[in-house]
Amino acid sequence: MLKVGIFGVGHLGKFHISNWKEIEGVKIIGFFDPNNDNANEVINTHGLKRFSDEEKLIEACDVIDVITPTDLHYEVCMMAIRKGKHVFVEKPLAHTLQEGKDLVNMVREAGVKMQVGHVERFNPAYLALKEMNLNPMFIEVHRLAQFNPRGTEVSVILDLMIHDIDIILSLVKSDVKSISASGVAVMTDTPDIANVRIEFNNGCVANLTSSRISMKKMRKVRLFQKDAYIGIDLLEKKTEIIKLKQPEDVGAFSFDIETPNGKKTIAIANPSIEPLNAIKLELTSFVDAIVNNKPTVVSEIDGYLAMEVAHKILDKINNTSILQ
Numbered sequence: 001m002l003k004v005g006i007f008g009v010g011h012l013g014k015f016h017i018s019n020w021k022e023i024e025g026v027k028i029i030g031f032f033d034p035n036n037d038n039a040n041e042v043i044n045t046h047g048l049k050r051f052s053d054e055e056k057l058i059e060a061c062d063v064i065d066v067i068t069p070t071d072l073h074y075e076v077c078m079m080a081i082r083k084g085k086h087v088f089v090e091k092p093l094a095h096t097l098q099e100g101k102d103l104v105n106m107v108r109e110a111g112v113k114m115q116v117g118h119v120e121r122f123n124p125a126y127l128a129l130k131e132m133n134l135n136p137m138f139i140e141v142h143r144l145a146q147f148n149p150r151g152t153e154v155s156v157i158l159d160l161m162i163h164d165i166d167i168i169l170s171l172v173k174s175d176v177k178s179i180s181a182s183g184v185a186v187m188t189d190t191p192d193i194a195n196v197r198i199e200f201n202n203g204c205v206a207n208l209t210s211s212r213i214s215m216k217k218m219r220k221v222r223l224f225q226k227d228a229y230i231g232i233d234l235l236e237k238k239t240e241i242i243k244l245k246q247p248e249d250v251g252a253f254s255f256d257i258e259t260p261n262g263k264k265t266i267a268i269a270n271p272s273i274e275p276l277n278a279i280k281l282e283l284t285s286f287v288d289a290i291v292n293n294k295p296t297v298v299s300e301i302d303g304y305l306a307m308e309v310a311h312k313i314l315d316k317i318n319n320t321s322i323l324q
Contacts, residue, residue, distance in 0.1 A: 002287060005061035006031040007054070007076050008068040009042045011150055012090065016065055017046055019280040023287060029060050058083050063290065065283075066090060067117075069153050074099040081106045081114075088286050090117040091166070092158045093303035097311050100304045107300045115286045115296040116303030118166040120219075122278040122285070125232050126167070128239045128271040134171055134230070136223040139206040141168070144214035147187055155190035157183070157310045157317075161210035166298070166306040167221065174202035176309060181316040186213050196313050241269045 004020055006013060009031050020028050030049035033039050039050050051057035054076065058064060064080040066073055066089040074094045080087050081103070093116050094100040107114045120126060141164045177199045183191030193211040200206075219234035228243035244264055282297070289296045 002026050002063050002290065003029045003061045004063045004065060005029050005051075005057045006065045006067065007033070007057075007072075008066065009033045009038045010035070010067070013038070013067040014042065014045075015279055016067055016283070017042065017048070019277065019283055020065070021046070022280060023284055025291065026063075026287060030057055032057050055079060055083075058085055061085060063088065063286075070158065071095045071153060074103065077103055077114075078106065081110050081112055084110060084112060086113040086286075086290050088115050088117065088283065089303075091119075091303065092116075092154070092162050092307050092310065093300065094307065095154075097304075097307060100307045104300050104304050113286070113290050113296055114300040114303075115282070115289065116298045116300060116306075117282065118163060118298045118303070118306065119278050119282055120163045120167055120234055121170065121298055122276070122281040123234045123237070124273045124276040124278070125234055125237045125239045126221075127276070128273050129230065129232070129241075132230075132241070134223065134225065136171055136225045136230075137204050138224040139168055139171070139204065140222040140224075141206065141208045142218050142220050143208075143210045144216060144218040145212045146215070146217065147192075147213050155183070155188075155314060156192050156194055156210050156212050157196075157313050158307075160212060161194060161196070161208055161313070162306050162310050164208050164210070164221065165309050166302065168198070168206050168208075169305055169309065170302070171223070172200050172202070172204050172206070174200040174204060176312075177201045179309070179312050179316055181313045183317040191314075191317055194313070194317065198309070237273050237275075239271050239273065241267075241271065243267055 002025055004026055020026055028048055030051045032051045032054050042048055043050060058080050063086045066076050068076060070092055073089055077087050077089055094103055143160050143164055145160060179198050181196040183194035186192045192213050196208045198206040217235055221232040223230040231240040285297045
């Protein structure tokens with residue numbers, strides 16, 4: 001039985017508690033949160049023990065789930081890793097690149113498991129493509145959200161866009177060649193809307209737009225590769241594949257078009273989307289990695305690489321602002 005301790009029982013922390021309670025082989029030992037309102041709600045709803053001493057909670061557990069504000073990630077993770085505990089930490093991995101680098105080194109030295117909460121990797125619309133050979137050469141992403149004070153301790157890059165940065169880095173097997181970016185602070189002191197262009201050494205180009213001051217919500221990824229277009233709606237949980245028809249495309253809707261190279265048959269398919277709970281799935285995968293000594297799906301290195309690109313984007317935006 002894995003004993004789990006939770007740091008941070010705010011909005012997302014409560015979702016984590018509900019999902020941990022549904023996972024076999026896991027027992028929540030207690031939680032730490034200095035906010036009395038959050039703590040009392042969790043005590044009354046879930047009957048969990050509130051710890052007033054962070055180290056005592058860590059010592060009582062095998063696994064620590066860190067859902068605190070980003071600037072507190074490093075301290076809690078560091079304490080847990082040094083005591084040989086496995087750590088699940090929400091994205092972004094840490095507040096600064098140096099903190100992220102230190103955590104990567106500590107995890108390696110301690111020989112513990114760490115997973116970073118890039119939950120879109122477990123979105124059923126994204127998982128529907130796991131059997132497809134993806135080699136995108138152009139990617140377009142739009143992530144729009146209505147304004148919410150929660151999460152605004154960091155920029156929209158580290159709050160929202162980092163989800164898409166992680167997905168893109170997992171898809172494009174090439175190093176980043178160059179980044180151009182622009183962003184505007186509207187409601188907070190850091191960028192609330194940003195547009196980014198990332199060019200990779202293999203020729204792939206990714207355009208990303210993120211906003212947390214939109215009137216509507218949107219989380220769409222469009223992938224373009226040789227002979228195929230893939231549309232992923234992460235919000236509505238829908239996926240569409242349009243490509244030149246292959247013999248294995250049984251059941252796909254198809255039609256013929258005339259091209260300069262003759263008649264081509266286009267196939268349109270909508271992969272079956274399983275009704276999955278992404279948060280439960282990512283926590284379950286973490287448990288599986290611990291119990292069966294497997295690599296975590298989103299490792300501390302993945303989390304650091306996404307952070308690294310995010311901070312390069314912020315540097316570009318800040319330098320542009322200074323020049324203006």
